[in-house]
Amino acid sequence: MYVFETSLEPKTSLLGDARLQRLVFRLPNEVMATVRRDRRRLLKNVETEEVTSPPWDAQGGVCFSYSGKTGISTPVFVDRRDAPLGNRGLQRMRAGCPVRLTVRQVRHMKPRAGTRLQVLKVQVLHLDAPHQGGLASPHSIQTVNLQLPLDLMQDVERLARHEDWSNQAWLRNAIETQVRLTRTRLGLDESAA
Structure with missing residues (x-):
């Protein structure tokens, strides 16, 4: 193959x-x-x-x-x-x-x-199949219910395509990145201090 x-x-x-x-x-x-x-x-x-x-x-x-x-x-x-x-x-x-x-x-x-x-x-590699819920594919990152900024979502999707991540891997990385940024912004991250 x-x-x-x-x-x-x-x-x-x-x-x-x-x-x-x-x-x-x-x-x-x-x-x-x-x-x-x-x-x-x-x-x-x-x-x-x-x-x-x-x-x-x-x-x-x-x-x-x-x-x-x-x-x-x-x-x-x-x-x-x-x-x-x-x-x-x-x-x-x-x-x-x-x-x-x-x-x-x-x-x-x-x-x-x-x-x-x-x-x-x-x-x-340049098409998204339409599905009944709208224009994006059912596997699209646009269907993820996370409160992530749009630019971060686009960065995660670009990395997922480039590195061929599975859905679970890019989702986990998106969540970890969002948590890390939020902890840093709130001053809860010890490594930032």
Whole structure:
């Protein structure tokens, strides 16, 4: 399994009424080395000389296609906070859109031996999925009932994204920071004295 950040290429096609959907992206260099090594490992016991070409081009470009009608091999699409994206969210995806992909490489034997890359999950890093309670994601920091100043909330959210904290970790850090600032302001913090 490979998890990496990349961006969608111009030939990506996610039209809701198309029979064949297409995700086009590039593998980062560090992922390419691992993917090549895994391909050699997956094909090392293949007895036939007829092996398909790798599912990527010389620059690491990959075109992953799946059925838009049957749902076969359809990846899971989520927003930046891991909430599911609906069709309206998919329509907002464009070329150059930053994404975090979860991909696996699997071996196939027919008609010729080879491997293929399957995209399991697409996390769109600049979208928030709407939910019934409003515009923000259900996992949004905006739903936290803490009396924190807006700038502190934004700092905590930025750090959570940058350092990939879990919800509990950034919430705990937000509370500890607020308590520390309040104790310092009230003169209750011994270390400030």
